[in-house]
Amino acid sequence: MTPQEEIEALIARISMGDRKAFRALYERTSxxxxxxxxxxxxxxxxxxxxxxxxxxxxxxxxxxxxxxxYSPMTWLITITRxxxxxxxxxxxxxxxxxxxxxxxxxLYDDKPGPExxxxxxxxxxxxxxxxxxxxxxxxxxxxxxxxxxxxxxxIADDVGAKxxxxxxxxxxxxxxxxxxxxx
Amino acid sequence: xxxxxxxxxxxxxxxxxxYALGLLTPEEARAFERAMAESPDLEQxxxxxxxxFATFTDPIPEQTPPPALxxxxxxxxxxxxAPSFWRQVLPYLGGAVAAVAVAWVxxxxxxxxxxxxxIVAELTPAAGDMAFDVRIDPPTHRVDxxxxxxxxxxxxxxxxxxxxxxxxxxxLGVMDAExxxxxxxxxxxxxxxxxxxxxxxxxxVGGSPTGAPTGTVQAAGVPIPx
Numbered sequence: 001m002t003p004q005e006e007i008e009a010l011i012a013r014i015s016m017g018d019r020k021a022f023r024a025l026y027e028r029t030s031x032x033x034x035x036x037x038x039x040x041x042x043x044x045x046x047x048x049x050x051x052x053x054x055x056x057x058x059x060x061x062x063x064x065x066x067x068x069x070y071s072p073m074t075w076l077i078t079i080t081r082x083x084x085x086x087x088x089x090x091x092x093x094x095x096x097x098x099x100x101x102x103x104x105x106x107l108y109d110d111k112p113g114p115e116x117x118x119x120x121x122x123x124x125x126x127x128x129x130x131x132x133x134x135x136x137x138x139x140x141x142x143x144x145x146x147x148x149x150x151x152x153x154x155i156a157d158d159v160g161a162k163x164x165x166x167x168x169x170x171x172x173x174x175x176x177x178x179x180x181x182x183x
Numbered sequence: 184x185x186x187x188x189x190x191x192x193x194x195x196x197x198x199x200x201x202y203a204l205g206l207l208t209p210e211e212a213r214a215f216e217r218a219m220a221e222s223p224d225l226e227q228x229x230x231x232x233x234x235x236f237a238t239f240t241d242p243i244p245e246q247t248p249p250p251a252l253x254x255x256x257x258x259x260x261x262x263x264x265a266p267s268f269w270r271q272v273l274p275y276l277g278g279a280v281a282a283v284a285v286a287w288v289x290x291x292x293x294x295x296x297x298x299x300x301x302i303v304a305e306l307t308p309a310a311g312d313m314a315f316d317v318r319i320d321p322p323t324h325r326v327d328x329x330x331x332x333x334x335x336x337x338x339x340x341x342x343x344x345x346x347x348x349x350x351x352x353x354x355l356g357v358m359d360a361e362x363x364x365x366x367x368x369x370x371x372x373x374x375x376x377x378x379x380x381x382x383x384x385x386x387x388v389g390g391s392p393t394g395a396p397t398g399t400v401q402a403a404g405v406p407i408p409x
Contacts, residue, residue, distance in 0.1 A: 019261060026253055031245035034252075039243050051248055052256050059260040069230045077237045085205055124238035145204045146239045152206060164191070171193040174200040178228075181235060 007072040008065075015062035022059060029073070030055070033080045040084035040147060046091065050083045057083075085149035130180035138173045145170075199225055203232035306383055306402035308333060313341075313401040315362065315383060324373040326355065328381070330362025333401070339385040344396055346382060347375035357390040358383070380405050 001009065007028065013021035033054060037047035057079060065075055091097035120128070131139040144150050155170070156163045191197070195218065201207050202215050219225045302319040306328070313333030319326050328343055335341060343364050344352040353372070358364040368376070382403035384396040391397050 019257075022260065023253070023257070026256070030253070031247045032240075032243075034248040035243045035246040036240050038246050039240075048248060048252050051252060052259065055256045056260055069227070070233060074234050074237045077240050078233050081237070081240065082205060120241065121238065123235055124241050127235045127238050142204070143239055145206060146236050149205060168191055170206075171191055171197040171201070174197050175193045178196060178200065181231075 004072055007076075011058070011062050011065050011072060014058060015065070022055075025058070026055060029076055032073075033076060036077060036080050037084045040081065040088055040149070041091075041097075043097075046087055047084070050080065050087050053083050054080050081146070088149050089151075126181060130177050133180055134173050134176060138169070141170065142173065142177070195222075195225055196228060199228035200232050203229050203236055302406050304381075304404055304406040305331070306381060306404040309382075309401055309403050310399040311336070311401055313362075313383065315402055317381060317404065317406055319376070319406055321373070324368040324370070325365065326368060326376075326381075327365045328358070328363070328383070330358075335362065335401075336385050336399075338388065339398065340388050340390060341383050341401065342386045342390050342396070342398075344382045344384060345372070345376065346380040348378045350375070352382065352396055354391065354394065357386070376406065378405070 007025065010021045010025040010028070014025060030051060034047060034051050037050040037054075038044065041047045041050065054076070058076070065072070068075070070078065088097055131142065134142075141150070141155065145155075150158075152163050152167050152170075156166045159166065195215075198207070198211075198215055199219075202212060202219075207215060215225075219229065302317075302321065304317040304319075306315040306317060308314055311333055313335065314331045316329050316331050317326070318329075341358040341362055343355040343358060343366075345355055346352045353375075355366050355368075356364055380403055382396070383401045384391075385398040385401055386396070387398075
């Protein structure tokens with residue numbers, strides 16, 4: 001089995017209530033998912049809570065995985081990223097998190113891990129190539145929205161433009177991106 | 184689709200990307216989900232965006248979470264682990280605790296059994312609702328335990344244990360399908376009954392595979408002569 005098939009098999013067993021499979025999936029993916037939550041939240045306590053929330057959701061809803069057509073790691077990463085962003089936005093609205101881009105960002109800069117030495121997978125290469133066709137600030141905006149959960153309002157405040165203006169140019173950029181990605 | 188988005192470039196295709204990025208307001212997101220439910224193409228768009236955007240996380244190094252996290256998650260997912268055998272019988276151990284926790288019926292039945300004092304006691308429900316009557320005839324060392332009430336877990340058998348003071352449980356045997364067992368103890372074993380606890384656990388068919396209780400304690404009690 002490929003690693004992807006192995007993770008899919010674990011998810012299938014979890015949907016039938018297999019606790020050993022649940023632990024196996026945790027051992028296999030929690031470091032990646034915790035890394036992502038930590039990157040978004042920059043605080044271990046909330047990051048642990050997000051990982052807990054993610055695995056409880058997996059335990060409860062593993063059965064829904066098959067229906068939507070995601071590859072298994074994308075499914076797990078997307079759940080983790082979305083839960084992290086939700087959490088970050090709540091913390092920001094309560095004043096518990098600092099502005100989306102701050103000095104802490106530098107503290108968590110990527111250290112060259114094992115991934116850095118591996119060749120980027122196709123989707124990553126294609127996305128980077130297409131982002132490079134946008135203006136650098138718009139390309140950066142897309143990745144910041146994904147990794148930092150920036151809202152249109154925050155971007156608008158940041159660049160001093162109206163929300164709908166920002167939304168119009170970001171949507172145009174996303175369409176250009178889509179056009180490039182589907183080539 | 185919200186009215187607002189119709190003024191914006193890109194239509195539903197751009198909105199699929201916004202949805203994948205989490206840029207829609209909650210109301211817009213719900214409206215988009217309704218549209219997506221009727222359009223497989225739109226759903227495919229969201230899946231494709233998610234696959235691409237997930238690569239933003241590729242360079243992020245793995246970080247092993249603290250070991251306590253898995254324990255917390257498993258506890259939250261599976262509920263509390265079954266308490267150990269000792270924790271289950273703890274309320275029954277020791278006279279003072281037993282007097283409170285266990286409803287005792289101890290009768291000295293000289294009238295019925297002129298030969299000696301029969302000890303009659305009951306094993307009261309621990310985990311479930313099972314209860315048993317106990318009858319011990321000291322002179323013959325005969326112990327009879329009979330089912331009185333409750334439901335046996337499916338596909339399990341009941342096993343009777345003697346837990347002498349300060350010692351590990353000793354199996355007195357597997358009960359029959361009606362929840363009845365009669366055993367005659369050796370002199371040596373009978374000497375360990377006073378102060379000891381009797382407990383009934385559910386076990387795999389054939390009885391505990393390990394020689395020690397492996398299932399849940401269903402009922403327990405401490406026989407005390409009147």
